[in-house]
Amino acid sequence: MKRLFFLSMLASLALSASCSSRVVFGDERFDVYLPLLEGQRVAIYSNPSGIVGDKVEGWCLKGGEEVTEATAGIPFGQPSDPSVPVTYGPHLLDVLLEKGVNVSAIFSPEHGFRGAADAGELVSSSVDEKTGVPILSLYSRHAMMPDEADMDKFDVLLVDIQDVGLRYYTYYVTMQRLMDACAAYGKKVIVLDRPNPNGFYVDGPILDMKYKSGIGSLPIAMVHGMTLGELALMMNGEGWLRDSLKCDLTVIPCLNYDHQKRCTLILPPSPNLKDMRSIYLYSSTCFFEGTEVTAGRGTQWPFEIYGHPAMEDRGFSFTPRSIPGAKKPRYMDQECFGVDLRGKTLKEIWAEQVNLEYLADALAHMPADSAFFMKRNHFELQVGVPYVREMILERRPVEEIRAMWKDDVARFREQRRPYLLYKE
Numbered sequence: 001m002k003r004l005f006f007l008s009m010l011a012s013l014a015l016s017a018s019c020s021s022r023v024v025f026g027d028e029r030f031d032v033y034l035p036l037l038e039g040q041r042v043a044i045y046s047n048p049s050g051i052v053g054d055k056v057e058g059w060c061l062k063g064g065e066e067v068t069e070a071t072a073g074i075p076f077g078q079p080s081d082p083s084v085p086v087t088y089g090p091h092l093l094d095v096l097l098e099k100g101v102n103v104s105a106i107f108s109p110e111h112g113f114r115g116a117a118d119a120g121e122l123v124s125s126s127v128d129e130k131t132g133v134p135i136l137s138l139y140s141r142h143a144m145m146p147d148e149a150d151m152d153k154f155d156v157l158l159v160d161i162q163d164v165g166l167r168y169y170t171y172y173v174t175m176q177r178l179m180d181a182c183a184a185y186g187k188k189v190i191v192l193d194r195p196n197p198n199g200f201y202v203d204g205p206i207l208d209m210k211y212k213s214g215i216g217s218l219p220i221a222m223v224h225g226m227t228l229g230e231l232a233l234m235m236n237g238e239g240w241l242r243d244s245l246k247c248d249l250t251v252i253p254c255l256n257y258d259h260q261k262r263c264t265l266i267l268p269p270s271p272n273l274k275d276m277r278s279i280y281l282y283s284s285t286c287f288f289e290g291t292e293v294t295a296g297r298g299t300q301w302p303f304e305i306y307g308h309p310a311m312e313d314r315g316f317s318f319t320p321r322s323i324p325g326a327k328k329p330r331y332m333d334q335e336c337f338g339v340d341l342r343g344k345t346l347k348e349i350w351a352e353q354v355n356l357e358y359l360a361d362a363l364a365h366m367p368a369d370s371a372f373f374m375k376r377n378h379f380e381l382q383v384g385v386p387y388v389r390e391m392i393l394e395r396r397p398v399e400e401i402r403a404m405w406k407d408d409v410a411r412f413r414e415q416r417r418p419y420l421l422y423k424e
Contacts, residue, residue, distance in 0.1 A: 021066075021256060022064045022065060022256060023063075023064035023195055023254050023255070023256050023257045023261065023263050024064070024254060024255035024256055025052075025053075025063070025064065025192070025193070025194050025195070025254055026160070026191070026192035026193040026194065026229070026251075026252035026253060026254055027050065027052050027092050027160045027192040027194075027252075028052060028053050029192075029252050029255070030099070032252055033158075033190055033192065033250075033252050034099065034101070036156070036188075036190060036250065037096075037101050037156060037158070040102065040154075040155040040156045040188075041102050041104040041153065041154045041155045041156070042096065042101055042102060042103050042104065042154060042155070042156050042157075042158055043103070043104060043105040043106065043107060043153060043154035043156070043157050043158070044092060044093060044096070044103060044105075044106055044107070044157075044158045044159075044160065045106075045107040045108075045109070045157060045158070045159045045160070045161060045174070045175065045178055046091075046092055046093065046106065046107075046108075046113070046159075046160045046161050047108060047109060047113055047161055047162075047171075048091075048113075048267055048268075049161055049162035049194075049265075049267050049269055050091055050092040050093070050160040050161060050162075051088050051089045051090065051091050051092070051266070051267065052089055052090055052091070052092050052095050053089050053090075056086070056087070056088055056089060056266055057084070057086070057087040058079045058080065058081065058084035058085055058086045058087060059077065059078070059079060059080060059086045059266065060074050060078055060079070060080040063263070063264060063265060063266035064195070064256075064263050064264065065263065065264050066261065066262060066263070066264070067262040067263065067264050067276050067346070068346075069345060069346055071264060071276065072275065072276045072277045072280070072346055073275050073276075073277050073342060074275055074276075075274050075275050075300075076265065076266065076267055076268045076274060076275060077267070077268075088266070088267070092158075092160045092192075093106065093128070093131060093133065094130075094131070096158075097131060097133075103131075103133055104133070104134075104153050104154050105133065105134050105135075105136055105150070105153040105154050106128060106133050106134065106135045106136065107136050107138055107146070107150075107157075107174070107178060108135050108136070108137050108138065109138060109161065109170065109171050109174040113128065113135050113137075134153070136150050136153075138174050138177060138178070144177065144214070145177050145180070145181065146177070146178065146181045148185075150181075151181055151182075151185045151187065154187065155187060155188065156187065156188045156189075156190060157178060157182055157187055157188065157189045157190070158190050158192065159175055159178075159189065159190065159191040159192060159228065159232075160192040160194075161175075161194075161228070162194050162265060162267070162269040163194070163196060163227070163228050163269070164196070164197055164198055164269055164273065164279055164282065165196040165197065165198035165199055165223060165224060165225060165226065166198065166222065166223055166224075166282065166283055166286070167204070167207060167216050167218070167220055167221070167222045167223075167224060167384065168215040168216050168222070168286065168381070168382045169270075170214060170215055171228070172217075172218075172228060172231055173214060173215070173216075173217045175191075175228060175231075175232065176217055176218070176235055176240070176241070179232065179235060179236075179241055179247050179249070180241050180242040180245075182247045182248075183241050183242070183245035183246060183247035184242065184243075184245060186248075187247070187248070188247075188248045188249075188250070189232070189247050189248065189249050189250070190249075190250045190251075190252065191228055191229040191232050191249070191250070191251045191252065192252050193227050193228065193229035193230075193251055193252060193253050193254050193421070194227065194228065194254065195227065195254060195257050195261065195263040196225065196226060196227045196228075196259075197262065197263060197265060197276065197279050197280075198223055198225070198279065198280070198282075198283060199225050199226065199227065199259045199261075199422075200225070200259055200260050200261075200262065200350070201223060201225055201350075201353050202221050202223060202224060202225040202409050202412060202413055203221065203222065203223040203283070203353040203354040203405075203409060204221050204222025204223050204283070204354045204383070204384070204405060204408075204409070205221070205222060205383065205384050205385045205388075205404070205405035205408045206219050206220060206221055206384065206405075206408040206411070206412055207219050207220060207222075207384035207385075208384055208385050208386070211377075211380050211381050211384055211385070213381045215381050215382060216381055216382070216384055218231075218235070218240055219240075220234075220412060220416075221405075221408060221409055221412040222283070222354065222383065222384060223283050223353070223354060224412070224416070225259060225416075226416060226419070226420070227254070227421070227422070229251035229252075229253065229421060230251075230416070230419050230420055230421055230422075231419075232249055232251065233249065233251060233419040233421075234416060234419040236249050237418065237419055238415075251421065253421045253422070254422070257422050258422045258423040258424075259420075259422050259423065259424050260423075260424075262276075262346075262350075264276060265279070271324065271325025271326070272297055272302040272303065272325055272326060273302075273303065274300065274301070274302065277304060277342065277344075277346070277349070278301070278302065278303045278304050280346065280349045280350065281303050281304055281341055281344075281349060282303050283353070283354050284352065284354055284355040284356070284358055285303045285304070285306060285341070285358060286303060286382065287356075287358075287359055287379065287382060287383065288306050288358075288359070288362070289378060289379075289382065290373060290374055290376075290377075290378040290379025290380075290381075290382055291359070291362070291372055291373050291374060291379065292308060292366070292370060292371060292372055292373075292374065293306050293307065293308045293311070293338070293362045293366070293372075294306065294307060294308065294320060294329070294330045294331055294336060296318065296320070297320060297326040297329040297330065298320030298321050298322065298323060298326040298329025298330075298331075298332060299318050299319075299320055299321070299329075301318075301340075301342060302326070304340070304341050304342050305318060305338060305339065305340050305341060305342070306338050306339055306341075306358060306362060307336035307337050307338020307339065308331070308336055308337065308338065308362070308366060309331055309334045309335060309336050309337070310366065310367050310370070311336070311337045311338050311362070311365050311366055312337065312365040313337045314337060314338055314339055314365065316337070316338060316339060316340045317335050317336060317337050317338070318335075318336055318338070319333060319334065319335050319336065320332050320333070320334070320336065321333065338362070339358070339361065339362075341358075354402075355398075356388070356392065356398045356401055356402070357398050359392055360392060360395070360398055363392060363393075363395075364395075372393070373389055373393070385404075385405075387401075387404060388401060388404075391404075
């Protein structure tokens with residue numbers, strides 16, 4: 001904790017001295033964390049989001065800038081000038097190797113290290129073709145936890161991955177498993193912090209731990225409003241690691257960041273979050289994953305639309321296709337009728353927070369014999385409590401349902417306070 005306090009003080013001093021408004025990510029702060037890697041074998045936990053710095057040419061946006069109404073719907077990677085190809089900056093892996101760091105292993109999460117796999121698709125361990133560094137998949141048929149042989153490959157784990165701040169977004173679950181193993185084997189963990197694009201609010205129920213799963217592993221609010229660095233501190237401080245162990249943890253904070261900043265990303269954090277508007281809508285439209293209704297996987301606008309082949313014609317339709325990141329989408333090649341949310345303003349979306357009106361609306365426009373919710377309990381694993389499904393099916397007012405988790409939000413806000421690194 002002394003080390004964390006020192007690094008936090010450095011962050012505060014740099015913030016006050018900085019005249020730039022762009023958020024500086026933790027992975028850009030080489031002067032702070034490279035000395036901690038000297039003489040160490042280093043494993044990284046990352047994916048394509050781990051590019052370093054603001055070195056993006058030919059694109060409309062720069063990472064860490066403020067999102068605006070004009071930029072929220074721009075697809076990640078869209079060139080500002082079609083004649084100029086988009087060129088991204090170097091990945092953390094490449095920068096570390098260039099700087100002489102001994103990178104001995106890569107841990108990869110859901111979607112894989114290169115980020116091409118579908119949601120839930122198993123990814124095998126392999127070797128990075130560019131660098132020859134072994135990739136150890138933690139989303140494979142054989143391993144969701146590192147084993148002793150994996151842990152023998154490194155001394156320090158470096159975490160650099162872009163999260164979106166929702167309890168059912170799985171990157172933090174993999175980080176927790178790695179922290180469990182590091183605590184058990186005496187390995188150090190360094191989190192290179194990144195902004196949380198949904199870090200400006202807290203909403204949703206705290207997970208009932210009887211629904212603990214690979215898409216929800218901690219008793220936290222559904223939208224927790226924390227960075228991965230803050231969440232790692234909370235895992236350590238609340239005794240949430242396996243056997244209540246604590247790992248040797250250091251967090252390298254962002255500069256120029258606070259929780260009210262809405263920062264642009266420069267790459268999709270996962271294949272089906274294609275622009276900033278989809279990231280903001282995700283906390284509401286991802287619920288459709290546990291229903292008969294599709295949220296638009298297999299289109300260019302996943303999580304910004306919803307529909308079903310038998311839904312009443314609402315004046316909008318779409319047809320899911322097999323595309324990269326959605327190889328076998330639900331209702332592939334079938335016309336679906338539904339709702340297009342791309343016309344909503346950012347202020348409207350931000351004010352809604354977790355919005356159950358979309359679920360209620362879809363249910364009201366589905367055939368009377370529709371099961372609506374799938375028989376498997378995926379919906380409960382996402383929302384974390386049993387009462388939301390029950391109340392939606394009873395057509396209870398959405399505000400009545402939201403009132404059920406009001407105390408959870410207040411309690412979690414207070415519980416997380418000691419672990420926050422940035423102003424609320």
